Amino acid sequence: MAKIQIIAIAVSLLFLLYIVRLIVKGKLREEYSIIWIACTLVLIVFSFWRNGLEVMAGIIGVYEAPNLVFTGAIFAIFIYLLHLSVVVSKLHSQNKQLAQEIALLKEKILKK
Amino acid sequence: MRIAIIVPAYNEEKAITAVVNDMNAVARDHGLDLNVVVINDCSKDSTSEVISTLDCIALNLPVNLGIGGAVQTGFKYAFENGYDFAIQADGDGQHPAAEIPKLVKTAKDLNADVVIGSRFLEKEGFQSSALRRFGINYFKKLNRMLVGVSINDSTSGFRLINKKVLEVVREYYPDEYPEPEAIILYSLLGFKIIEVPVTMKERQGGVSSIGGSSSVYYMFKVTLAIIYTFIRIRFRKKNNH
Numbered sequence: 168m169a170k171i172q173i174i175a176i177a178v179s180l181l182f183l184l185y186i187v188r189l190i191v192k193g194k195l196r197e198e199y200s201i202i203w204i205a206c207t208l209v210l211i212v213f214s215f216w217r218n219g220l221e222v223m224a225g226i227i228g229v230y231e232a233p234n235l236v237f238t239g240a241i242f243a244i245f246i247y248l249l250h251l252s253v254v255v256s257k258l259h260s261q262n263k264q265l266a267q268e269i270a271l272l273k274e275k276i277l278k279k
Numbered sequence: 280m281r282i283a284i285i286v287p288a289y290n291e292e293k294a295i296t297a298v299v300n301d302m303n304a305v306a307r308d309h310g311l312d313l314n315v316v317v318i319n320d321c322s323k324d325s326t327s328e329v330i331s332t333l334d335c336i337a338l339n340l341p342v343n344l345g346i347g348g349a350v351q352t353g354f355k356y357a358f359e360n361g362y363d364f365a366i367q368a369d370g371d372g373q374h375p376a377a378e379i380p381k382l383v384k385t386a387k388d389l390n391a392d393v394v395i396g397s398r399f400l401e402k403e404g405f406q407s408s409a410l411r412r413f414g415i416n417y418f419k420k421l422n423r424m425l426v427g428v429s430i431n432d433s434t435s436g437f438r439l440i441n442k443k444v445l446e447v448v449r450e451y452y453p454d455e456y457p458e459p460e461a462i463i464l465y466s467l468l469g470f471k472i473i474e475v476p477v478t479m480k481e482r483q484g485g486v487s488s489i490g491g492s493s494s495v496y497y498m499f500k501v502t503l504a505i506i507y508t509f510i511r512i513r514f515r516k517k518n519n520h
Contacts, residue, residue, distance in 0.1 A: 262342070263344055263348050263351075263454070266340050266341050266342050266344055266348070266352075267340070267344070267348065267351065267352045267355060269340075269341050270318070270338040270339055270340045270341070270352050271338065271352065271355060271356055271359070273338075273339060274336060274337065274338050274339075274356070
């Protein structure tokens with residue numbers, strides 16, 4: 168096993184451990200952790216399987232294997248950012264409703 | 280006829296007292312059953328303390344929601360408490376209380392769902408800046424193109440809505456720069472909109488929600504919002520039929 172493989176596997180495992188720790192401590196919700204765990208697993212698979220990247224690139228028809236990494240990673244990041252924007256929009260709307268309810272309730276309490 | 284005057288206020292400690300007192304005075308003079316509802320949009324100054332001493336219903340938002348969210352709070356209050364009309368007026372004294380009976384009379388006489396107090400039907404009083412007038416003209420053309428309704432002053436925040444409209448806006452009201460978008464919403468839902476001329480004053484205090492460099496953002500954002508609203512309502516209508 169090459170030196171770089173050992174480093175890659177170690178880093179991936181540490182990353183996985185960190186995600187699990189965040190979930191356990193309640194700092195990361197499970198539904199948002201799925202994508203991170205999936206990403207880490209992909210990293211680990213390709214750390215063990217050295218020729219994997221070349222094979223995948225060959226199947227899809229990408230001449231330079233590293234380009235596949237960049238394309239795939241950027242695409243995944245865009246999708247995830249969009250997902251986060253949706254989450255933020257939802258939170259924004261819920262936050263607005265809560266604030267309005269609080270203002271209306273405060274008025275009701277003070278009137279009595 | 281119970282009327283709620285909805286006054287969103289953000290850092291309006293200087294102007295708000297006169298605004299509320301003027302409205303109450305007009306209500307007394309014209310014998311209107313009217314309550315002023317001031318929504319303090321988490322002001323940084325003493326607006327909260329000031330409005331608690333006034334003859335009005337004070338709604339204090341715990342976080343700043345922006346004009347749309349603040350006004351919607353008032354709409355919710357008006358709907359839940361069974362008001363027949365809600366009139367939206369600015370907290371900075373731009374919209375003179377003396378014009379309130381005119382809006383109410385129009386709604387009653389012409390059976391309108393929405394009455395907009397417009398500053399462009401008659402060239403009187405404060406007419407606002409050239410840039411704002413350009414924006415207003417642009418929205419007029421956009422409105423005519425999309426829904427065929429010609430509103431002269433779609434940015435006017437001085438407007439009356441009845442119970443039927445309240446039921447809609449308590450559920451959905453735009454957040455930022457809500458006025459032009461709301462008009463599209465009202466016309467697409469088939470509400471009867473009437474515009475009446477009013478004389479407006481220059482603001483007596485506070486800062487406009489639309490400033491110089493953000494004007495471009497304003498136009499862009501509102502255009503997008505109008506188009507989205509158009510698509511959403513049209514699509515929903517098709518599904519219902």
